Amino acid sequence: MKIVPIAYPLNMDEVGFFEGKQVVAIGDFDGVHLGHQEVIGRALSTAEKLGLPSAIMTFHPHPRAVMGQGKYEAALTPLERKMEIFESMGVNHAYVVTFDASLMRLSPELFVSDMLEKLGVESVICGFDFTFGFQGKGTPDTLCELSHGKFSVEVVRPFHMNGEKVSSTRIREALQTGDLDSVAHLLGRPYSITGTVVDGEKRGRQLGFPTANLQLDEPYVSPSNGVYAIKATVRGATYLGVMNIGVKPTFTTGELKPSYEAHLFDFAQDIYGEKVTVELISFLRAERKFSSLDELVAQIKRDSEHAKQKLAENL
Incomplete structure (x- = not known):
C-alpha cells in the first residue's frame, strides 16, 4: 500500500x-x-x-x-x-x-x-x-x-x-471501564498498544516477577488502571502474560502518568530497546494498594493464574 x-x-x-x-x-x-x-x-x-x-x-x-x-x-x-x-x-x-x-x-x-x-x-x-x-x-x-x-x-x-450503534465513543467508554469484551466485539479484534521496552525500577525482578516496562510509541487511549491478561508479540513471536497499567500505589503516592508493565510467562530474553505489541485480552482487577510486599507477591501469583485461565479460554 x-x-x-x-x-x-x-x-x-x-x-x-x-x-x-x-x-x-x-x-x-x-x-x-x-x-x-x-x-x-x-x-x-x-x-x-x-x-x-x-x-x-x-x-x-x-x-x-x-x-x-x-x-x-x-x-x-x-x-x-x-x-x-x-x-x-x-x-x-x-x-x-x-x-x-x-x-x-x-x-x-x-x-x-x-x-x-x-x-x-x-x-x-x-x-x-x-x-x-x-x-x-x-x-x-x-x-x-x-x-x-x-x-x-x-x-x-x-x-x-x-x-x-458501533462508534469510537462507545469503544473509548468501554476501555475506561475495563469492558474488554465489548471493546473486542466493537473493534473486531482485541485492543492493542505498542511500545519500546525501557529501563524501569526493576522492582518486579526483585519480587520474582520480572517485567518489561513499555514506553508507548504513540498517545494511545489509556484503558482503566488495573491488571490485564495479555498476549504480547516480541520479535515476531507471541507470548502470554499479565500486565499492570497504572500508578503502582503500593510504592508511590499522588497522581502520576500511568506505567505499562508486562510480565511474560516462560520468558527470559533481554529485550531492552525492542518494540513490543500487547493485546489486552481480559481485565482481571482494578489497581489497588497493598499493605506489604508479601501481600503484593501473593496477589501477583493469583493474578498470573487468573490470567492463564482467561487466556486458555480465549484460545
Missing part, C-alpha cells in the same frame, strides 16, 4: 505517482472498528466492481484534537497502526491529509473542488455521520450536491451490534 501525505492547498506533484480514477473511502477512522470496516469494505468492493484502485483519505492529527477537544489527542489506533490495518484489508493507497488551521477553515465547496476533484475520484464512500468543511457544515447530502455528477457518492448506514 502506498502512503501519500498531502495538505491543503494540494500540490499535485506530491501525488503524481497516480493518474486516473479511483474509489476513495473518506473519514478519520479512529479505531478502524466494525463500522469503519464496513465503509472501507464497501469502497473495496466498489473499486473491484469498477476495475479501479481503492484509496482511503484520512486526517492527521484528529480533527477534534485540533479543534481543542483534548481527549482526542490520544487515539484508539495511532496513525502507523491505522495504516497497517488499511494495508491488511487490501487498500491500494492511503492519503494522509494534514488537518491544520487552513484545512479547518476550508469551505465544503472548496474541499470538494480543490481536494476530491483534483485527486480524480470516481466514487466516494463515507459513513452516515461524515462531516467536512468549515465548522463541519458539509454532510453526506452536501457531498452529493457538490459532486455535480463528477463522481458518485455512496453513504454507508450505521453499523449496529446488539441494538446499539
Whole structure:
C-alpha cells in the first residue's frame, strides 16, 4: 500500500505517482472498528466492481484534537497502526491529509473542488455521520450536491451490534471501564498498544516477577488502571502474560502518568530497546494498594493464574 501525505492547498506533484480514477473511502477512522470496516469494505468492493484502485483519505492529527477537544489527542489506533490495518484489508493507497488551521477553515465547496476533484475520484464512500468543511457544515447530502455528477457518492448506514450503534465513543467508554469484551466485539479484534521496552525500577525482578516496562510509541487511549491478561508479540513471536497499567500505589503516592508493565510467562530474553505489541485480552482487577510486599507477591501469583485461565479460554 502506498502512503501519500498531502495538505491543503494540494500540490499535485506530491501525488503524481497516480493518474486516473479511483474509489476513495473518506473519514478519520479512529479505531478502524466494525463500522469503519464496513465503509472501507464497501469502497473495496466498489473499486473491484469498477476495475479501479481503492484509496482511503484520512486526517492527521484528529480533527477534534485540533479543534481543542483534548481527549482526542490520544487515539484508539495511532496513525502507523491505522495504516497497517488499511494495508491488511487490501487498500491500494492511503492519503494522509494534514488537518491544520487552513484545512479547518476550508469551505465544503472548496474541499470538494480543490481536494476530491483534483485527486480524480470516481466514487466516494463515507459513513452516515461524515462531516467536512468549515465548522463541519458539509454532510453526506452536501457531498452529493457538490459532486455535480463528477463522481458518485455512496453513504454507508450505521453499523449496529446488539441494538446499539458501533462508534469510537462507545469503544473509548468501554476501555475506561475495563469492558474488554465489548471493546473486542466493537473493534473486531482485541485492543492493542505498542511500545519500546525501557529501563524501569526493576522492582518486579526483585519480587520474582520480572517485567518489561513499555514506553508507548504513540498517545494511545489509556484503558482503566488495573491488571490485564495479555498476549504480547516480541520479535515476531507471541507470548502470554499479565500486565499492570497504572500508578503502582503500593510504592508511590499522588497522581502520576500511568506505567505499562508486562510480565511474560516462560520468558527470559533481554529485550531492552525492542518494540513490543500487547493485546489486552481480559481485565482481571482494578489497581489497588497493598499493605506489604508479601501481600503484593501473593496477589501477583493469583493474578498470573487468573490470567492463564482467561487466556486458555480465549484460545
